[in-house]
Amino acid sequence: MRVFLLLCLLLIGNATPYQQVNIMDALKKYDIMMAESSDDSDEDNEDDEKDYDDDDDKDENCPVGCHCSPRVMQCSDQGLISVPEKIPEETQMLELQNNDITEIKEDDLKGLNRLYALVLINNKISKIHPKAFQRNTDHLRLLYLSYNLLLEIPANLPRNLLELRLHENRISRIQTNAFNGLRNLHVLELGANPLANSGIELGAFNGALTLYVGMAEAKLTAVPKDLPSSITELNLDYNKISKVETEDLIRYKTLQRLRLGFNQIKFVENGSFVSIPNIREIHLENNRLKKVPPGLSSLRNLRGIYLHGNKISKVGVNDFCPTQLNVKKDLYTGISLFANPVKYLDIQPATFRCVTTRRGVQLGNFRKRK
Known part of the structure; x- marks a missing residue:
């Protein structure tokens, strides 16, 4: 059951970060997830078999509406x-999205000792009391605060969070120790905030461990260098990053998926990818690269490289595949080069010798914009 829970959370983490949460569609899956908590509860499991219908609205303890x-x-x-x-008090999932809530007060969650998921997407929250999450939140795992008006990371976040979503607020600063103690995070979504590199204070991620960090649609001009070293996926799409240097990724040795699409990258320094040997997917589409980034052929686990929408005019026979035949490498399932000014007839067939099938290579046609 623990494995199933982890898989469910990872699937949610790979979903679109700003997608509205449909609670009723998730109830069945949520019940399975919550079955794991039965070890810590004396309640009968008969409630798990109940259907969710309109009759439940008759509960006299349920707030009007x-x-x-x-x-x-x-x-x-x-x-x-x-x-x-x-x-x-028995509430484990509290869904309050699409309202006009402006503040989370100190005692708003008082007495909710079993709360597992709190959904506050699309409100007008600009203030969260520093003690709001200090009481009775030992079981809180999912905290969704996307589409609000927060200016900074809420203080004293629950230590056992698995997901923290703060997509599209007004956060321009991440204070030192903002995520201290969050060692169980699977998803940390910070995309679509006006966050620049200078706004990430030194030590902001001290004591934090997470698998996914999303900082797309921000104001970053370089790859952040002080994120948790545990990340396996990093999303930096739609920023203003102009180059990738060797020191940018040296901290992220477990990285498996890197998204740098829709930036302004003109240059990838040789050796930049050496420190991420487990990488399986790299997105560099819609940038300003003039050549295939160096070092791809040495990445044995790389299966997808997306380079479409750049300014690449030449592709070398050894840009993607190892030169030595005895070197073990996973075969590519996707190499995209369409919308580049490369002359495809000049590309030697052996260039794609380590691709699974012909469909794994996407060349297309390059058309100049009028």
């Missing part, structure tokens, strides 16, 4: 300006 099911309370699209006062 909300939908209450066993362990789940939905109050989306109700025009709420604050967190409801009467929330059943």
Whole structure:
């Protein structure tokens, strides 16, 4: 069951970060996830078999306008300006998205000792009390705060969080020790915030471990160098990064997927990818590269490299594949080079000798913009 829970969370982490959470569609899967918590509870498992229907709305403890099911309370699209006062103590999933809540007060979550998921997407929250998450949040694993008005990372975040989503707020600064103690994170989403490199204070990620970090659609001009060393996926799409240097990735030795698409990258320094030997997928599409980045042929686990929409005019026979036949390398499943000014007839067939099939290479036609 623990393995299943991890897989569910990783699937959610790979989903679009700003996608609205549909609680009712997730209830069945959520029930399976929550079955793991039965080891710490004396409650009967009979509730797990109950159907979620409109009759549950008759619960006298359910706030007006909300939908209450066993362990789940939905109050989306109700025009709420604050967190409801009467929330059943057994609530494990609290969904308050698409309201007008402006603040999370100190006692808003008081008494919710079993709370597992808190969804506050698309509100007007600009202030969260420093002690709001200090009480009774030992079981809180999923905290969704995307599409709000936060200016900085909330203080004293629950230590056991698995997912923290802060996509599209107004965060321009990540303070020192902002994520201290968060050693179980699978997903940390910070995309679409006005965050520049100078806004990431030294030690901002001290004591934090996470698998995925998303900082797309920000104002970064370089790859951040002080992110958790545990990351396996880094999303930096749609920034203003102009180059990749050898020191940029040296900290991220476990990285498996790197997204640098839609930046302004003109140069990748030789040896930049040496420190990420486990990398399986690199996105460099829609940049300003004039040649294939060096060092790709030495990455034995690399299976996808996306270079379309650049200014590459020449492709060498050894740009992608090892020169020695006895070197073990995973075969490519995808190499994209379309929308580049390269003359495809000049590319030697042996260039793609380590690709699974012909469909794994996408060349297409280059058309000059009018």
